[in-house]
Amino acid sequence: SKLRMFVDELPDMPRIHGYEVVNGVYKPKLLKIGMFHKKWKFHRDIPATPVFAYGTSKQTATVPGPTIEALHGVSTYVTWLNHLPPNHILPWDPTIPIASPPSKTGIPTVVHLHGGIDEPESDGHSESWFTRNFRQRGPTWTKKKYRYHNVQHPGTLWYHDHAMGLTRVNLLAGLVGAYVIRQPNVELPLELPYDDEFDRPLVVFDRSFRYDGSIYMNSTGNNPGIHPQWQPEYFGDTIVVNGKAWPYKVVRRRKYRFRIINASNARFFKFYFTNNLTFIHVASDSAYHERPVILKEFLLAPSEIADVVVDFSKSQSDSAILANDAPYPYPSGDPVNEENGMVMKFIISKHEENDDSKIPKELIRYPSPGEYHVAKTRHIAMYEYTSDIDEPTHLYINGKPYEAPVTEIPKVGTSEVWYVINLTEDNHPLHIHLGLFKVLDQTELVNEDEFKDCMLKHNDAVKCQVEKYARGEKVEVPAHEKGWKNVYKMMPGYVTKILVRFSFIHSNQSYPFDATAEPGYVFHCHVSYYYLFFHFLVLAFVCICM
Ligand code: C2O
Incomplete structure (x- = not known):
């Protein structure tokens, strides 16, 4: 029989503040958030489900995890603790590149704050995983205590697991949560709904x-x-x-x-x-x-x-x-x-009420792409190779798999124009760590097969004269996606031109941390599924070490 809809009330996840007030002054706070194996009721009529849940204790852990409320300008420190059992609750596949603890027991996890502009050691690189009690650690693991600077613009982020080859199952098991950066002096004047209840x-x-x-x-x-x-x-x-x-x-x-x-x-x-x-x-x-x-x-x-x-x-x-x-x-x-x-x-409710929140005409103005000097132009071509020994296909960027050495090395604080060429059959939500970007336009490729043949041979969009092919239909960027984003839907068979700003912090702020340090950053497709990071680094492949 079918499940009844609309019988459970929408929960509001517990909110944890990532700062404290000491004598009227806002101070950074250290949070300890664990990952627990427990049961969660998804529906009145579904028996409790084994999940992995984030929380400050097993009892209070939820799916999704607690919402972290951060304050602009005040760092939030989080020590993410893995309390998971030796074996996963979902099937995973050891034949794909995967975070693999030498002892073969324990579940590798690592947390990425999606949308965060932070130091690389706190970015949750897919190879910086760790198992229960940090017993085993991935090759790029550097430290336990992550620092989120919260010096970027106010807005909504989310945290989620990011372990190599396990991201898709760790997310399915429940390891996701919301993170909000608030900047009251900038946001309160907008008069949007802003209290917990609304x-x-x-x-x-x-x-x-x-x-x-x-x-x-x-x-x-x-x-x-x-x-x-x-x-x-x-x-x-x-x-x-x-x-x-x-x-x-x-x-x-x-x-x-x-x-x-x-x-x-x-x-x-x-x-x-x-x-x-x-x-x-x-x-x-x-x-x-x-x-x-x-x-x-x-x-x-x-x-x-x-x-x-x-x-x-x-x-x-x-x-x-x-x-x-x-x-x-x-x-x-x-x-x-x-x-x-x-x-x-x-x-x-049927009752009319007084609502003092507003929809302002103007929200927040950020610098526009034209205000940035373009330091470099790159072509990023995504395609899949099929072979008889490896199916489903792997996703490649410029002919290189994820495991290949870092290819793109932008400088912190600069802007670049990227032509993202999607030669696959699917729409890929491309996600870039550390930077925000604006989509300038999307243009259909004509004679795509001819271009693809050339790319399969040379892996070089300039040599293959991409401009000769990128002259089909132009698709308007929808009004609600014209702003600064960290994910964009790359349409199959199109070239998407984006302006990427590495470390887009508030207009004139300088970069607060050393971005040249290990383990670097990645960009990738956020559809769960390709090879590695399925959800994440999926397409990723290429680390952006800055
Ligand atoms: Cu949503 Cu690399 O992540």
Whole structure:
């Protein structure tokens, strides 16, 4: 029988402050956040599910983990502690490059703050993993106590596991959480909803469950002769928001702000309201827009963030269902069904109320790309090689696999123009650590096959005269994605031109840390599935050591 929807109330995850107030002065704080094996109720009628959960204790650990509230200008220190058992609760595949503890026991984990602009030692490099009690550590591991500087612009980030080859299963097991950087002197004057009650993260992901409540993940690989268990993509039929399947929330007739994080491995969401309510998009990924953008629907790739205001006083009806209509895989997979096409329900109070929050005309103005000197232009071509001994295909960047030495070495504080050429069949949400970027344009390739042949031979977009091919249809960058982002959807068969700013901190601030130190940074596709980092470093491959 089918699960009933909208029977569990939407939780607000516990909030942990990453700072303290001592004699009226804000001081950095050291948090200890563990990863625990426990059971979690995803739905009234699903038996409790074994999960891995972040929390300050096993008892209080949640899926998603606690929301960390940080304050601009005050560092938050976190010691992430692995309390996980020797064996994983989900199938994983040892035949793909993976964080591999020499003793073969223990679950490698490492935490990345997605959207954070921080020193490399605290970036959660995929090879900086560690097992329970730090007993075993990956090759780039340097320290236990991570420092998040919080000197970047205010906005929404999220933390998630980032271990080589295990990211996809560690995320599926529950290792995700929201992180908000607040800067009251800049944000309060905007008068957006900002109090805990009216400003909430919504962490959305898809899962499938067995009758006994455990998370279902197909344990046969797409090509079991080579990789017995590896499947590059994961899709579940149950949509989970803040740890509950298709929850409901009772709301007042006023504005709310939702920081929507797509924490799925592979599912894109195209969100809309069944009763025509609109979304007032105020920030995308971690950065505010200059002006709010009003939308009836929007597409959110894995790892992207939409920070939106919803004004329930505009609702004609007493309830509104947040729904999804993105095919999976996106864009050319199956259409959604009755289950994965539903997300959650809002039950709207009938009483009118005074709402003193506002939607300002102007939000925050950041420097525009033209204000930066372009230090370098690069071509980044993504493609897959198929071979009889390795299926599914590996993703390569400029012909190099993830394991290849670092290729791109931008200088901190500079800006570059990248032409990202997607020669694969899929839409890849490209994520860059340490930097923010603006999408300038997206242009379709003509005679793509001819260009691809050349690239397969020479791995050199300039030599292959990419400009000769990049002259098809131009796609407008949607208004709500024109700002500074850290993830963008690279359309297959297109060249996407982006301006990347390495270490985009507030306009004139200098870089507060030594970015040339080990272990460096990565950029990668955030669809869970490619070779390595599936969710993360998926495409990644190339470390940006700065
Ligand atoms: Cu969301 Cu490299 O990460």
